[in-house]
Amino acid sequence: MPGPLFENRIVLITGAATGIGRASALAFAREGASLALVDIDTVQMEQTAKEAGELGAKTLCLQVDVAQVAQVQKMVSDTVSHFGRLDCAFNNAGVAGGILDLAQSTEENWDRVININLKSVWACMKYELQQMLTQGSGSIVNTASVLGLVGGPVSPAYTASKHGVIGLTKSAAIAYAPKGVRINAVCPGYIETPLIDKVMTANPEYRPQVIARHPIGRMGTAEEIAAAVLWLSSDSASFVTGLGLAADGGLTAQ
Numbered sequence: 001m002p003g004p005l006f007e008n009r010i011v012l013i014t015g016a017a018t019g020i021g022r023a024s025a026l027a028f029a030r031e032g033a034s035l036a037l038v039d040i041d042t043v044q045m046e047q048t049a050k051e052a053g054e055l056g057a058k059t060l061c062l063q064v065d066v067a068q069v070a071q072v073q074k075m076v077s078d079t080v081s082h083f084g085r086l087d088c089a090f091n092n093a094g095v096a097g098g099i100l101d102l103a104q105s106t107e108e109n110w111d112r113v114i115n116i117n118l119k120s121v122w123a124c125m126k127y128e129l130q131q132m133l134t135q136g137s138g139s140i141v142n143t144a145s146v147l148g149l150v151g152g153p154v155s156p157a158y159t160a161s162k163h164g165v166i167g168l169t170k171s172a173a174i175a176y177a178p179k180g181v182r183i184n185a186v187c188p189g190y191i192e193t194p195l196i197d198k199v200m201t202a203n204p205e206y207r208p209q210v211i212a213r214h215p216i217g218r219m220g221t222a223e224e225i226a227a228a229v230l231w232l233s234s235d236s237a238s239f240v241t242g243l244g245l246a247a248d249g250g251l252t253a254q
């Protein structure tokens with residue numbers, strides 16, 4: 001009988017406090033992983049750690065703003081000091097940035113969204129790769145979005161940030177494939193999480209429009225995205241690198 005998929009694996013997850021990050025942390029915990037949980041929200045992150053602990057996982061909580069490069073560098077070194085290595089990284093923290101008309105949007109909003117959603121992924125990969133290259137192995141999954149694959153007329157900075165995540169993912173995948181590190185992105189459709197709840201509460205008319213964009217007739221769950229992340233991170237995907245995997249109820253098939 002083979003053991004759990006991530007037995008003896010050290011997995012780092014950013015944005016682990018809620019939503020897709022929390023669901024992924026719990027799914028990795030069920031598969032035997034030890035977890036470095038990263039977020040700015042320590043209260044919800046501790047709750048994720050508690051639930052993962054109940055599933056048998058060893059956890060380390062790190063309060064980090066992923067838009068701050070020095071904090072990201074320390075995040076990786078703290079993880080390696082604590083667990084000794086880093087096998088998988090899920091660079092997932094992000095913000096929605098609001099529903100905005102480009103012509104009316106501000107430089108402040110652009111900088112915030114690009115820094116948290118895109119610069120952070122560059123910074124995370126930079127330091128994760130330094131560690132993975134010393135090991136000669138590793139797997140990285142970045143959270144993009146369907147808005148990394150198609151245009152988003154009411155969220156220009158968000159859409160640009162997620163297209164950027166896919167470009168970074170592909171570029172790094174090609175560069176590091178010969179060195180034993182696989183790098184992929186997951187591109188969720190609209191998923192029921194606190195991030196999307198905030199957008200829907202501010203713009204209630206948006207919900208039926210969003211649901212109608214998915215041929216499957218509903219929004220997705222965080223657990224459905226976690227399943228894609230686990231597969232991309234696992235040895236089952238050993239020949240998969242540079243992929244932007246849409247888990248989107250058919251949205252981008254149209």
Ligand SMILES: NC(=O)c1ccc[n+]([C@@H]2O[C@H](COP(=O)([O-])OP(=O)(O)OC[C@H]3O[C@@H](n4cnc5c(N)ncnc54)[C@H](O)[C@@H]3O)[C@@H](O)[C@H]2O)c1
Pocket residue numbers: 014015016017018019020021038039040041064065066067092093094095096116143144145146187188189190191192193194195196
């Ligand atoms: N929910 C969706 O419909 C959807 C669709 C496509 C992509 N995504 C992406 O999925 C990822 C996770 O989002 P979610 O939907 O689970 O939302 P969420 O709000 O539940 O989770 C995002 C997490 O990131 C954390 N975070 C935000 N800024 C941070 C920072 N600067 N440093 C560290 N942590 C920070 C938040 O505290 C939160 O825990 C995001 O990158 C988001 O863009 C979400």
